[in-house]
Amino acid sequence: MKFLGWKQIVLAIAGFTLIILALIVAKAIPAEALRQVIEKALTKPSGWRNILQESTPLILLGCSVFLALKVGLFNIGADGQFVIGACAAVVVALNVPGPIAIPLSILAGILGGALWAYPVGLIKAYRGGHEVITTIMLNNIAAFFTFYLVSGPIKDPTSQQPSTASISTAAELPNLYEKLPFKLNSSILFAIVCVIGLWWYLKKTVGGYEISATGENTNVARFAGINVNRIIVRTMSASGAIAGLAGALQVLAFEHRFYGNFSPGYGFDALGVALLASSNPLGILASGLLFGTISESTSVLSRTGVPKGLSYILLGVLVIVFAAYRYRKEAQSGTDS
Amino acid sequence: MRAITKIFGNVIALDNVDLTVQTGHIHAIVGENGAGKTTLMKVLYGAHSATTGEYKLGENSQRFKNPEAAIAAGVGMVSQHYAIIPELTCLQNLLLGAEPGLVINQAQAIERAEQLATQMGFKFNWNQNAEELSPGQAQKLEILKLLWRNAKILILDEPTAMLAPEDADLLYAKLHELTQTGATVLVVTHRLPDVMEHCDEVTVLRGGKLIYTGPVSQTNPTELAEKMIGISMTEHSPTQSSPGDTILTVKNATVKGEKGEDAVKNISFELKSGELVGIAGVDGNGQRELFHALMGLKPSAGEFLLSDQNLSSLSTQQRIQVGIRLVAEDRHDEAVIERWTIAENAILGLQRTPGILKGKSIDRAQQTNLANTVTQLFPTRFDHINQPFRDLSGGNQQKVVVARALQQDPKVILAFQPTRGIDLYVADLVYQGLIKATREGATVLVVSFDLDELMTYCDRILVMNHGVLKEVPNSLRSDRQAIGRMMVGADE
Numbered sequence: 057m058k059f060l061g062w063k064q065i066v067l068a069i070a071g072f073t074l075i076i077l078a079l080i081v082a083k084a085i086p087a088e089a090l091r092q093v094i095e096k097a098l099t100k101p102s103g104w105r106n107i108l109q110e111s112t113p114l115i116l117l118g119c120s121v122f123l124a125l126k127v128g129l130f131n132i133g134a135d136g137q138f139v140i141g142a143c144a145a146v147v148v149a150l151n152v153p154g155p156i157a158i159p160l161s162i163l164a165g166i167l168g169g170a171l172w173a174y175p176v177g178l179i180k181a182y183r184g185g186h187e188v189i190t191t192i193m194l195n196n197i198a199a200f201f202t203f204y205l206v207s208g209p210i211k212d213p214t215s216q217q218p219s220t221a222s223i224s225t226a227a228e229l230p231n232l233y234e235k236l237p238f239k240l241n242s243s244i245l246f247a248i249v250c251v252i253g254l255w256w257y258l259k260k261t262v263g264g265y266e267i268s269a270t271g272e273n274t275n276v277a278r279f280a281g282i283n284v285n286r287i288i289v290r291t292m293s294a295s296g297a298i299a300g301l302a303g304a305l306q307v308l309a310f311e312h313r314f315y316g317n318f319s320p321g322y323g324f325d326a327l328g329v330a331l332l333a334s335s336n337p338l339g340i341l342a343s344g345l346l347f348g349t350i351s352e353s354t355s356v357l358s359r360t361g362v363p364k365g366l367s368y369i370l371l372g373v374l375v376i377v378f379a380a381y382r383y384r385k386e387a388q389s390g391t392d393s
Numbered sequence: 394m395r396a397i398t399k400i401f402g403n404v405i406a407l408d409n410v411d412l413t414v415q416t417g418h419i420h421a422i423v424g425e426n427g428a429g430k431t432t433l434m435k436v437l438y439g440a441h442s443a444t445t446g447e448y449k450l451g452e453n454s455q456r457f458k459n460p461e462a463a464i465a466a467g468v469g470m471v472s473q474h475y476a477i478i479p480e481l482t483c484l485q486n487l488l489l490g491a492e493p494g495l496v497i498n499q500a501q502a503i504e505r506a507e508q509l510a511t512q513m514g515f516k517f518n519w520n521q522n523a524e525e526l527s528p529g530q531a532q533k534l535e536i537l538k539l540l541w542r543n544a545k546i547l548i549l550d551e552p553t554a555m556l557a558p559e560d561a562d563l564l565y566a567k568l569h570e571l572t573q574t575g576a577t578v579l580v581v582t583h584r585l586p587d588v589m590e591h592c593d594e595v596t597v598l599r600g601g602k603l604i605y606t607g608p609v610s611q612t613n614p615t616e617l618a619e620k621m622i623g624i625s626m627t628e629h630s631p632t633q634s635s636p637g638d639t640i641l642t643v644k645n646a647t648v649k650g651e652k653g654e655d656a657v658k659n660i661s662f663e664l665k666s667g668e669l670v671g672i673a674g675v676d677g678n679g680q681r682e683l684f685h686a687l688m689g690l691k692p693s694a695g696e697f698l699l700s701d702q703n704l705s706s707l708s709t710q711q712r713i714q715v716g717i718r719l720v721a722e723d724r725h726d727e728a729v730i731e732r733w734t735i736a737e738n739a740i741l742g743l744q745r746t747p748g749i750l751k752g753k754s755i756d757r758a759q760q761t762n763l764a765n766t767v768t769q770l771f772p773t774r775f776d777h778i779n780q781p782f783r784d785l786s787g788g789n790q791q792k793v794v795v796a797r798a799l800q801q802d803p804k805v806i807l808a809f810q811p812t813r814g815i816d817l818y819v820a821d822l823v824y825q826g827l828i829k830a831t832r833e834g835a836t837v838l839v840v841s842f843d844l845d846e847l848m849t850y851c852d853r854i855l856v857m858n859h860g861v862l863k864e865v866p867n868s869l870r871s872d873r874q875a876i877g878r879m880m881v882g883a884d885e
Binding site: 260261262263265266269272273275276278279280281282283 | 688690708709710711712713719721726727728729730732733737740741742744745750753754755
């Protein structure tokens with residue numbers, strides 16, 4: 057990346073000012089807030105544990121959104137696919153004994169997410185229905201449907217809350233490393249493998265090449281002998297599958313049960329993660345970690361009385377500054393004849 | 394315009410160019426690709442600002458900051474790439490940016506539009522969606538847009554590239570009428586016959602420098618061509634073809650058009666190895682539908698055979714793999730992805746042909762090889778095969794697109810307007826490349842709206858009119874008038 061230019065620097069400074077103002081409005085002293093964040097989130101093992109835990113679903117969902125973006129679809133529905141994946145995984149984990157519960161639950165999560173995205177691809181490819189509309193609707197259906205399930209059919213009878221029972225310890229994904237309070241769960245490996253796999257597929261294979269061509273211009277892709285409709289349906293389903301995987305891992309690694317309003321909006325944060333990664337899938341690792349860090353920082357601050365909503369301001373500013381930079385480049389290079 | 398210099402980065406696009414255009418004249422600007430014709434016009438039109446230099450309109454020194462200012466002063470331009478929004482109707486396109494008021498009186502607007510159209514001899518269904526317009530019609534609409542805005546100076550960039558000879562003549566006749574009413578027309582073109590026949594004055598640019606300016610009557614085509622290219626060009630003389638086995642057989646093909654009508658009506662023909670066959674005809678007579686059906690992009694009835702293999706059940710990808718190639722009509726929206734690099738575009742369409750595809754991945758070394766071959770087949774000016782495709786000039790882009798169709802063992806090459814928007818010299822190279830492919834055993838089918846071009850290069854000429862295909866008999870092979878009559882169905 058070359059020198060950004062004055063406009064971008066002004067933009068970045070404006071962004072920082074906005075965040076500091078937000079802190080002041082929230083009755084916090086910016087320097088004190090920064091000290092708190094560094095002391096309690098960034099330099100403590102428990103802080104790092106939370107950051108890595110938050111980043112895992114964000115990275116996976118970032119992959120999901122990124123893949124769909126490549127074929128030209130805006131997958132707002134990652135959140136719904138995530139929830140369905142988590143719910144499917146929990147049902148399997150509660151009913152299948154012992155260690156085979158783990159692979160089967162993961163499979164169930166992947167299938168659930170893929171099935172939740174499949175109709176989106178179909179409607180887009182063969183009927184032209186816009187994916188943003190259909191995914192938003194499916195998000196709501198997923199949220200209400202799973203809420204209904206945990207309020208009745210799969211509710212743990214002993215629980216006061218709309219929640220399932222906890223899965224057995226054998227079905228939990230083991231930690232890679234544990235030195236309390238620091239813990240690193242093996243689910244992060246899935247996230248890393250997913251990012252690298254995505255990078256490899258998009259950059260090296262003919263399938264990835266055809267996905268990119270379709271995303272750039274469906275008409276050119278058709279002329280290049282690409283079955284555009286099939287690519288759209290498959291890619292959308294794969295995007296859903298990754299989101300479903302994220303849901304399954306969230307259950308098996310961290311939550312160990314499923315409950316109403318399961319996702320705190322990961323699917324939407326993932327849009328920012330994918331956008332920040334720009335054109336390189338490997339960037340998802342970095343942007344996912346960044347989002348995880350911001351989330352943990354604001355959660356530390358919230359204990360000192362600063363509202364948690366600050367993280368949304370921070371993320372919003374980040375995405376806007378980045379988008380302003382990225383699309384400025386495109387607008388400039390697009391004018392030449 | 395005086396001493397106009399325009400510098401892009403470290404490229405001098407225009408070097409001290411002077412230009413004087415008299416009111417009421419049709420003034421041609423000619424030159425090779427990259428000679429600076431379009432840049433000069435864009436400076437005049439306010440789309441680019443000149444690095445140094447000044448220009449006067451009448452007595453007043455002018456310097457348009459943007460096209461809006463130019464339009465307000467009566468200067469309008471139709472560029473090579475039309476600014477028509479396909480989702481809007483013709484009328485909406487006409488009004489766009491120059492609405493008569495906050496509330497649009499539909500009836501009044503149509504009345505004035507109709508009046509302008511009649512004045513130019515055009516016909517439009519104003520409530521039709523613009524996406525149904527053929528490129529020729531789109532251009533007419535663009536010209537009307539300028540008249541709607543009361544432009545007094547009209548700049549047309551390659552206006553006849555998409556038109557049949559009759560339509561081109563008609564267009565120039567109408568432009569003449571316009572100049573009678575005090576308008577001035579600047580035409581950027583590379584078609585010298587147009588210049589000689591229809592223009593009053595001509596300016597030649599080469600490499601951003603002014604080479605010649607003066608009345609058309611004091612020059613001749615050979616002289617102009619030499620001035621454009623800088624070297625004298627030899628006339629192409631057709632070499633004898635020696636047709637071999639039949640490669641492509643089409644029997645009783647019928648293809649439906651956009652509106653469900655039969656765009657191609659029960660046509661049959663054969664293409665033999667070693668020959669270059671041209672399809673002459675006015676735009677919109679079924680050529681597009683025929684090509685799309687041959688590529689498997691459109692369903693069709695009838696029999697399509699490649700040697701003995703039935704093509705009907707093959708997908709577009711499979712047809713590419715058995716050796717059918719298409720040089721698509723619309724480079725921007727059919728042939729290349731301009732944001733991509735040259736190397737990425739070099740394999741577009743060929744991505745699953747043997748050699749490029751290794752297992753499930755793309756062989757990068759082969760891709761680089763192919764990109765190098767494709768850019769070297771016709772001398773293409775570029776920095777690096779990993780530079781964005783859109784950095785290439787139009788002519789260079791087209792060279793790459795044609796060269797790509799000649800790769801990976803093609804058997805049938807379908808070329809739709811392969812020389813659209815490129816100059817004589819490159820057009821000649823493109824046809825030489827196609828002819829060379831036929832000599833190596835392929836067969837080439839070209840659709841062009843430029844009859845002269847087909848008459849120069851093709852071994853056989855077919856004519857397509859209203860979806861019906863006829864072969865030009867050998868006796869009429871060089872009779873321009875007779876073929877022209879067949880093109881409009883006036884031969885019976």
